[in-house]
Amino acid sequence: MTVQTSPRVSALKNIATRLRIDSVRATSEAGTGHPSTCCSAAEIVAALFCAEMRYVPTDPRNEDNDRFVLSKGHAAPILYAAWAEVGIIPREHLLTLRRLDSDLEGHPTPRLPWVDVATGSLGQGLCAGVGIALNARRIKSDYRTYVLMGDGETAEGSVWESAAVAAADSLDSLCAIVDVNGLGQSRATQLDHNMEAHAARWRGFGWNAIVIDGHDMQAILDALDQARATQGRPTVILARTVKGQGISIMAGKQGWHGKALKKGDEMDAAIKELEAQFVPEEESAPRPQPPRHVTRPAPKRGTLGPLPYQLGESVATREAYGSALARLGAADDRIVALDADVGNSTFSDKFEKQFPDRFYQHYIAEQAMIGSAMGLAARGAIPFPSTFAAFLTRAYDFIRMSAISNLNVKMAGSHAGVSIGEDGPSQMALEDLAMMRAQPNIAVLYPCDAVSTEKLIEQMAYRPGPAYMRTSRPKTPVIYGTDEAFEIGGLKVLRRSDADVATVVGGGVTVFEALQAYDALKARGINIRVVDLYSLQPIDAGALIDCAKKSGGRLITVEDHYHGGGIGDAVAEAVAGAGYTVERRLCVSEIPRSGMPDELLDRYGISARHIVAAVNRS
């Protein structure tokens, strides 16, 4: 059904043309970027920013603003151009694109207040969008969430993880738009312009799918209307587009991915061609409308209840994690928990039982889980996603992007190391500390008992930025009194004397091996210093150096982790400045196998016996 072009549509078409021109100018000025990718999305972006979305351009922090996620982050120039169009930034800023002194980076990051999550690793935007839409439900806002994707990125499995979650959660405030330009970086995309094949996938996943011509402004507006009217399920608008639309030398052609037009004749000709596409305008450009104003109480942050632990009691740190989460959830309604169908193993089900409305089940889909946490964190929640630490490796790209975004994503991974026992190596996290510590702004925590777990969860919740806690499967004795203080970046010296011959630094389960070794050595008149390194990053270098000084310069680390990137490396780095080295690193140095926990600790060289031998250099 084609109707007479309305004045509003004409004005929006001209906005699309301006967005194309701005995208070309910015990328040509930078000499780098993706103008062809911008051009296919120009009508969609114009419609969203100037007709569909309700937001206050002067108020990026307005909780009720509709949200936009540019999942195809390489189209950043057209996002920035849309901001210039509605007055968020001055148009001349666009020419600073990709410069070291400009926040208009090659891909959008939250250095910019209108960006919730960094994009540029494809297939993540919808995952974050699900979290942003869940947040609307959490704060009882009617804001809508729009995610613009490329067709190429729908090859990423993460898209389908989140598609399934969005359908299961009936997220009708979520609208995905796929800019189906049919061209990837190196060739046609997997489904090319087969719109029905695209639609079949989304419908198969329970979505309302609408196929349109993505350069037909009226069709875009109609589809957005239809999406807004659709209840009980999310909508995807599958927009058939042409990559490089509007510029004849690149329109629909291979070889123009990530390539700017050369400043001078090439750029000038393209701009001239685009300018000729302006249509007569009968009304001024439409401007965004504000959202419905909602007054809501400030989030409550109450006081935490007391800790119930007795010294010597046996409690797994994973269980203390669940208890801490529930305790924190009672005091602060921004705390939310996310699971990937292991809540009865990580003990996040303790939170679920008390706060089912703030517990988000993602089934076995770790990328979607971390992606949702990113979106929730970006909109003011304090999300704790947790699963087996081994399976957080599945979401490493999302963790990386959370770090780039510096989001309040508070991760916990249980079942660390060979101490899980019989399930075998596939379930044992032996590289999680390395993976997390490799991100410079992730706090990395590894408590050994229930009290330190609970106290560090509190610390994690309120430290800005991403954080990770490693928890263990076996029960371990409570060794700290409930009034003991813990801080991120600290450690505890558990045993010390004036005659220490070495310092043994452990974490988690190996702290208890070190304590056993202490007793065995003590019985033979040998004193060692024992450190519980519950914070690997940041790390208390001063205290470690002091331990080294006071124990003959001898440091031994022992960890239920592979050699690379864990406690050994962290301690070595921390003490190097004072000239100390780690004399022995006891760690899991090969691919382990199934067995009983104690057998495995011994087999892989991280039990008390091995510590004693290391101290004795035997």
Add this chain to the structure above:
Amino acid sequence: MTVQTSPRVSALKNIATRLRIDSVRATSEAGTGHPSTCCSAAEIVAALFCAEMRYVPTDPRNEDNDRFVLSKGHAAPILYAAWAEVGIIPREHLLTLRRLDSDLEGHPTPRLPWVDVATGSLGQGLCAGVGIALNARRIKSDYRTYVLMGDGETAEGSVWESAAVAAADSLDSLCAIVDVNGLGQSRATQLDHNMEAHAARWRGFGWNAIVIDGHDMQAILDALDQARATQGRPTVILARTVKGQGISIMAGKQGWHGKALKKGDEMDAAIKELEAQFVPEEESAPRPQPPRHVTRPAPKRGTLGPLPYQLGESVATREAYGSALARLGAADDRIVALDADVGNSTFSDKFEKQFPDRFYQHYIAEQAMIGSAMGLAARGAIPFPSTFAAFLTRAYDFIRMSAISNLNVKMAGSHAGVSIGEDGPSQMALEDLAMMRAQPNIAVLYPCDAVSTEKLIEQMAYRPGPAYMRTSRPKTPVIYGTDEAFEIGGLKVLRRSDADVATVVGGGVTVFEALQAYDALKARGINIRVVDLYSLQPIDAGALIDCAKKSGGRLITVEDHYHGGGIGDAVAEAVAGAGYTVERRLCVSEIPRSGMPDELLDRYGISARHIVAAVNRS
């Protein structure tokens, strides 16, 4: 259509009952494991191993055997029971399940010759299955590949990545079976027993989907017949089952995931109940039939052509990677390459142009790409999957499982570090060395010029086990002659004198910064030693210690990588045994931003100027 039960069906039913009994006995003996998960799959496994698959039970290495991947790896006991049933292992071995002295681990690993890839991280089996099926095409075998999944794991996006690849590649030799028992670990699965919702997803992804009752033996046999007869697309059999089928206390009940029946009354009652399910047998149990015998020539391994480089010529290591791959491909037809739509950036397209039949396009789906590589490697190919190093983080769980499987997966990641420039942090790999080095059996290589890249690719190809090469975006000068030898575990000392005041250890682009620093210092009469650490793991500790000794014990590392887990940590670990430390670690210590490559190297403290300052302690 139900027909009279045939004698064959009765015999297969009894096999299913025996598999259940064996699974119960093994898990009860171990006191740990997943009998309920085994029971839902008993008829399927019986049909596959005793009626459908063609293989020689005495010859696991037969190239033409049909292949089976137990993607739901926690059902390992029933796989082992099937082996006992057909005589691959003695039945009494089943009772060693999960013991440290047994290869019958909690989840299957390739320590066992009938296992191609380790499973236990859900959602990976189909990805490996695609690679195994691609291998059949490569070696021109008519073997078929069967993948048994749980319904819970279809929430993993990796399943859909590989589903898309299998459909795009028309892999009709691939048959997935989903054991839809409707129960996850902590609750009902996302789609529960909604079989039509399952089918809609698979059909949406272009698969032939067949819905059956998974406990109806005749229906299973019919569906397998239909799958075998289906051409041009893969088939999925969606089998509606009951978790714990056959044992009334657990059948269809929550709370029985990963829980063994207690030895004694509980186990005895279950076995009694199962034994009552034996039906009268009119013929002996069916046995597997052998595959069609094919004689094929031994894989050729020819000699490599000469290297074309001139000293001083500018060539990016990513480009040399592509050249090396093509050169190697010409000499050895086991070499295959896999891409995720960036072949024109990683330069794997040089291989594609020459060997399109051995180039597997996965579009933007890194998990599927590594998964396929795992399957190909397991069946004798030497696969080189490559993408931007940053996006290998997307596949870290697959990389982890490749390491557990010790597979010949030869990964390459391009566009490492801030030296990529304007695209910004989402495209910059700054944690890839940490991620790879954290796996104890992955060789980690980081060449700085074209010659070393080419020579190390040769070494990677023929070193057993997984390996990773990091390549860079910028062009760098060729500094090695084409007759220079390189070995995994080596390094090169590029500058040395008898008066060196420090050793600077770099890798990739920072080698050239170190050489510039050398020149600047030399001009002021200060000598330094410069090391090209092209092999981080294994690492030449002896040579590094020697450098330290001969340069006043002063070591400075410089790397285009975050602080954790990279060159700094690797060198520190290597020299610690001799009492040396790394005095300064120049690295990227914060989240970087867009800018020009040289600007960024300087901004983040890893340029020649910073090296000079570090040497001068200024």
